[in-house]
Amino acid sequence: MKKEDIPQDKGYVNELSYAVDKDGKYTTEKSIGWEVKIKALDVAWGDIEKKVEAARQKVINNEASPVLYFMELKIMDIPIIAGYTGFWQWQVKRHLKPRVFEKLSSRKLEKYASVFEITIEELKNLRHTLLQNT
């Protein structure tokens, strides 16, 4: 890449780029972003939004527990949640079922709430809140 070809499309962060000058010697210059990459990130976030929306519908239809919704919202998956909460993965999987979730002790709920950075109330009342907002 030639120095004058370093992309300068306003992105999310300034980066250092390596490129060659007129004499073919490598040098560095800051780049403010590249449209191709910005769009790739947008695609990734678009996918996340779709997953959150799907989870929202499932919670509203009582097909999944609030854990699924917040898991998608925090771009986590079952292994990551298991890592943060200390639960086994099969336990987390069970907690995604509304019936199991309803019977969780407040100690377990507290673990989820702190990982998701919300209160136990917000976690428990998610379905109610979502129904009100639709």
Add this chain to the structure above:
Amino acid sequence: MKIDFEHRLSAHCENGVTTNLLRHYGIQQMTEPLAFGIGSGLFFIYIPFMKVNGGPAISFRTMPGMIFKRTCNSLDIPVVRKKFSSPEKAARELDERLNNGHPAACQVGVFYLPYFPKEYRFHFNAHNLIVIDKDGDNYLVSDPVMETTTTLSSYELERVRFARGPLAPRGQLYYPREKRPVTDEQIKKAITRGIRRNIRDMLHIPGNIAGIRGIRYTAGKIKKWRDKLGLEKSRSYLAQLVRMQEEIGTGGGGFRFIYGAFLQQAHAYHPVDELIGISGQFTLAGDRWRDAAIQASGIYKGRLSTQQDYNVMGDMLLEIAEIEKKAFKELAVVVKKMV
């Protein structure tokens, strides 16, 4: 205590931490391209049985941690590396280092890193930064992909040091044991060793998912994505490929430009003129990777969608594989002159 530390922006976090930390610990010759090349950082791998954020697991560089490890190893720098089970212990140990005026590097997760742009905050746990100093409850941090130094509260630092999930850092702390300069002769030898190892990794690694063969393998996969995954999912897959190639700090072109810069710097230590020409071949490879990324973006933006567009993308990767194969083969001849 005021620590005199030079923060330099770099293209990639591990290169940057290696460079800035080693320079602080007495190795004035260290630059980002040298660290990358001595650490044999250039690589390619597509791991078919693994998923990252629901997409393909592709990497354009060697495994996290290897660049620092190999660079120190090649230069005979003794390294201290510690993991912790308790956050209190991890904080105490770091504080002790800082009290004595010695910066140390930490492996962290980026999801809870407050100064990081939110668009980049996925659950990626192999980010690196250097903690320079502590003032009250705040740590002064040199993150090599940020333009200036930043601060983290003790809570924020603990949280990123103890991020969970794949590659969990477990408070990992690392630093050179002592301040000790190295000679140009040592750098010279380390360069040769780094190049040899990189030739091995790209040309001779067994299996077909890594190195040059890995690029070809990926080319074949891409051509099948459209039929196998459908339009929407293959768009997401291509976007992920580009994100891996262009994630903060590949310097564009999937690290190929940094490697080109490394070979030019290597020439200053080993006056073998072929190095300059081969550096140019890596620049070409980087340019072709960028062209491939533009083709991919045409697809994930929805402008291109036919099977032919995927074939073109796959063929671009096949061409890149040829360019890199030729470059490494020539390098394999040249490295014999570099003693």
